[in-house]
Amino acid sequence: MNETHESLRGTVREVCAGFPDEYWRALDENREYPEDFVRAMTDSGLLGALIPEEYGGMGLGLQAACAILEEVNRSGANAGPAHAQMYTMGTLLRHGSKAQKEQYLPKIASGELRLQAFGVTEPEAGTDTTQLTTSAVRDGDEYVVNGRKIYISRVGHSDLMVLLARTTPIEEVEKRSRGLSVFLVDLREAAGDGLAVKRRRVMMNNETNELLFENLRVPASSIIGEESEGLRYIMDGMNAERILIAAECVGDGRFFVERATDRARKREVFGRPIGQNQGIQFPIARSHVSVEAADLMTKKAAALFDADEPCGAEANMAKLLAADASWEAANVAVQTFGGYGFDAEYDVERKFRETRLYQVAPISTNLILSYVAEHVLELPRSF
């Protein structure tokens, strides 16, 4: 397994070497999507890592996918524009019908289709997903979708979107987590014909959007799994998502520690390298320790996931530790670079903005802490 990961990591490094800092800097400045990078990741097979071999993918597990995303971010690149294909994949793989898998997976593996969009968050419901109000009402052999979503990423660069919508009104279900269903929406047909997409400009170069559904008609066959069971499927996939994001944060953390260390060795002030001062070297060393610890928890969570063992606690803890470690390392890197840390040419400020997201999305730190308090420590539910 480790050997496979080493060679995988090597392949990722080779692909990323073709997309140096200048490439990402220019995209960041112009808020553009890394088309060429995503194409290269697809052509090398890496984005199809989780797709079974029978459908044209690599047939690898989550530990391998983690190694890929970690290396991407460690290189100075940003896996964000492409990572959703990995973490939404579980919903289709585990709960999709044979017909859906045969229809979509080979094309996703080859890059003919992109599954990069994941529509859950809504303006009113926010973190409380059970309160989402986007509805999908059955009408013959179609569902009619109405509602709004916010901050849905990569819609403009994806052909397919996994969508969570309410199929039974909340007043009519026994538990508020029931009555939600997952659909695989063909964005090429939907955009402009029941779906309006409005771009939101955010802190980092992330194509994210507001979606307005007005009588969007989707075929009944686009439902994934059983009606009403959608939240369970999405929650299932969330462990994978948290572990993969944790791996990206570990990659970010390593990027910051490596860049800060290099700078601390080379930059001379008062006639000696700044890294000779403990005030500079200790925070970098501490960041390194935090990243290594987060990496261990991430690896543990991914191994449990691949072994089909319960991993909710570990996935959440990995996400929290890794997001905190990368954010700590980001701050230390900016401090080590001094004024240059704010300068776009040094790439630290870009990665600083990118890694900040993971304190909030796809799940915020507070919600992880309440998960651990309630489900691990058995404290009373707080909401």
Ligand SMILES: Cc1cc2nc3c(=O)[nH]c(=O)nc-3n(C[C@H](O)[C@H](O)[C@H](O)COP(=O)(O)OP(=O)(O)OC[C@H]3O[C@@H](n4cnc5c(N)ncnc54)[C@H](O)[C@@H]3O)c2cc1C
């Ligand atoms: C760049 C970007 C890309 C995104 N991409 C996607 C995407 O592709 N698909 C998608 O579905 N969503 C996406 N999101 C949305 C993201 O998942 C949400 O923003 C996030 O889950 C938080 O929800 P919210 O913004 O509604 O915050 P709110 O629910 O308004 O929460 C605000 C703050 O209050 C805290 N809070 C809320 N309730 C509690 C509580 N009970 N206890 C303690 N603290 C609490 C939260 O932790 C948070 O810090 C994206 C967001 C961003 C910024």
